[in-house]
Amino acid sequence: MHKILQPEGWPPPRGYSNGIAASGRFVFVSGQVGWNKKGEFESDDLIAQVLQALENISAVLAAGGAKPEHVTSLTWYFTDKAEYLKRSKEVGEAYRAVMGKHFPTMTAVQVASLIEPRAKVEIQAIAVMPGTE
Numbered sequence: 001m002h003k004i005l006q007p008e009g010w011p012p013p014r015g016y017s018n019g020i021a022a023s024g025r026f027v028f029v030s031g032q033v034g035w036n037k038k039g040e041f042e043s044d045d046l047i048a049q050v051l052q053a054l055e056n057i058s059a060v061l062a063a064g065g066a067k068p069e070h071v072t073s074l075t076w077y078f079t080d081k082a083e084y085l086k087r088s089k090e091v092g093e094a095y096r097a098v099m100g101k102h103f104p105t106m107t108a109v110q111v112a113s114l115i116e117p118r119a120k121v122e123i124q125a126i127a128v129m130p131g132t133e
Contacts, residue, residue, distance in 0.1 A: 001130050002020045002021065002022040002072060002128065002130065003020065003021040003022070004017050004019070004020060005017070005018060005019030005020060005021055006018055006019075013103075015092055015095075015103055015106070016103050016104065016105060016106040017103050017104060017105050017106075018105070019105060020072045020073070020104060020105055022072050022128035022130065023128065023130065024128045024129045024130040024131055025128070025129045026126065026127070026128055026129075027060075027061060027064040027065075027066045027070070027126070027127040027128075027129065028125075028126055028127075029057050029060045029061065029124065029125035029126070029127070030060075030124060031075075031077065031122040031123065031124040032053045032054075032056035032057050032060070032122065032123055032124075032125075033049065033052075033053055033056075033114065033116050033119040033121070033122050034048065034049025034050065034051070034052040034053045034056075034119060034120065034121060035052065035056075035116070035118075035119075036052065037056075037059070041116075041118045041119075044118060044120070046080070046083055046084070046087055046091075046120045046121065047087060047090045047091065047094055049119065049120050049121050050091055050094045050095070050121050050123075051094040051097065051098065053121055053122065053123045054094065054095060054097075054098040054099060054123065055098055057071075057098075057123060057125045058098055058099075060125075061125070061127055064127075064129075065129065066127045066129050068098065068099040068100060068102060069099075069100065069102045070127040070128060070129050070130075071099065071102065071104045071125050071126070071127045072104050072105065072126055072127060072128050073104055073105045073106070073107075073125065073126040074104055074105070074106045074107075074123055074124070074125050074126075075106070075107045075108075075109075075123070075124040075125075076106065076107065076108040076109070076121060076122075076123050077108075077109055077110075077111045077114060077121065077122040077123070077124075078108060078109070078110050078111070078120065078121050079110070079111060079112075079113060079114060079119070079120050079121070080110070080120065081110040083120075084108070084110075
């Protein structure tokens with residue numbers, strides 16, 4: 001499996017890992033927004049879009065034979081940092097509903113906008129399936 005990298009003396013991170021060492025077959029998932037499998041947004045709510053984007057990542061992973069626990073890195077792009085911070089507990093609940101209690105490395109950034117005008121979040125993923133070529 002993956003090995004969590006935690007430098008000695010560093011405080012443990014909450015909701016992510018500082019580093020992960022992994023080997024195996026890589027699965028790269030392009031940025032997923034909060035639209036359904038028909039490419040339609042069902043909600044303009046941030047949490048609904050986070051949940052849908054994560055479900056989309058899970059579907060792409062499954063198409064490659066991977067599972068959420070194989071994810072080693074996530075990059076989150078938010079259009080509103082203040083809303084993300086205000087609703088971070090709900091973001092975490094949505095995350096755990098899809099990804100479980102597996103916490104890969106993560107980066108979150110605010111962007112001025114996303115290509116899809118209704119998108120409030122876009123999430124990119126990298127997974128490594130251990131023991132496979």
